[in-house]
Amino acid sequence: DSGVTQTPKHxxxxxxxxxxxxxxxxxxxxxxxxxxxSLDQGLQFLIxxxxxxxxxxxxxxxxxxxxxxxxxxxxLNLSSLELGDSALYxxxxxxxxxxxxxxxxxxxxxxxxx
Amino acid sequence: xxxxxQSQPEMSVQEAETVTLSxxxxxxxxxxxxxxYKQPPSRQMIxxxxxEAYKQQNATENRFSVNFQKxxxxxxxxxxxxxxxxxxxxxxxxxxxxxxxxxxVFGQGTRLTINx
Numbered sequence: 001d002s003g004v005t006q007t008p009k010h011x012x013x014x015x016x017x018x019x020x021x022x023x024x025x026x027x028x029x030x031x032x033x034x035x036x037x038s039l040d041q042g043l044q045f046l047i048x049x050x051x052x053x054x055x056x057x058x059x060x061x062x063x064x065x066x067x068x069x070x071x072x073x074x075x076l077n078l079s080s081l082e083l084g085d086s087a088l089y090x091x092x093x094x095x096x097x098x099x100x101x102x103x104x105x106x107x108x109x110x111x112x113x114x
Numbered sequence: 115x116x117x118x119x120q121s122q123p124e125m126s127v128q129e130a131e132t133v134t135l136s137x138x139x140x141x142x143x144x145x146x147x148x149x150x151y152k153q154p155p156s157r158q159m160i161x162x163x164x165x166e167a168y169k170q171q172n173a174t175e176n177r178f179s180v181n182f183q184k185x186x187x188x189x190x191x192x193x194x195x196x197x198x199x200x201x202x203x204x205x206x207x208x209x210x211x212x213x214x215x216x217x218x219v220f221g222q223g224t225r226l227t228i229n230x
Contacts, residue, residue: 002158033217033218035218042220042221042222043218043220043223045217045219048216048217055216056216056217058217090159092218094216101147101209101216102161102164103161103209103216103218104161105151105159105160107156107157108157108158108159110157
């Protein structure tokens with residue numbers, strides 16, 4: 001158990017809908033990262049938040065947005081869903097104050113868009 | 115932009131034998147971090163081992179060790195005494211040490227099968 005929690009584990013929805021994925025980082029970690037794992041694109045970085053502020057953006061679609069709240073949990077919002085958005089979405093957390101700054105991953109949320 | 119390449123989509127090994135998974139990367143940076151993550155059928159991403167580029171000594175974690183060749187930009191993972199529980203997808207990942215660029219860049223993965 002990495003200490004990172006993600007809810008829900010599975011999500012099945014229809015095209016055009018909007019969903020919210022939730023992540024709670026390890027205790028003490030200020031950084032949250034979101035990654036998407038799909039069959040055709042592999043593991044891709046989406047976005048990084050540190051202590052409530054956006055730090056970096058990767059290949060994140062405009063239909064997707066994220067935020068990190070004062071209690072450090074983060075949410076990834078996916079809207080106007082398309083079939084191609086079906087993927088495993090991972091959240092990872094790290095402690096930038098340590099030299100190692102290793103990212104520990106949550107169990108992921110599997111999104112299926114029908 | 116940095117890239118990571120895993121040239122072996124699939125590998126198999128007999129239980130108790132040793133196997134080496136390959137990884138190469140491309141970067142213009144001199145300081146960075148490299149990782150191997152394991153993804154078993156449960157889909158959880160589990161850190162196996164990490165290497166700091168400024169360290170010449172190869173990292174080891176029990177049965178797992180790396181061969182880090184900085185000049186060749188190569189970072190292979192050796193698994194000794196393979197066990198059935200080692201069966202998984204293995205991903206090599208790169209992380210810059212530049213501030214604000216902490217994202218992981220992953221390779222495409224190598225699926226490792228352990229034959230009993």
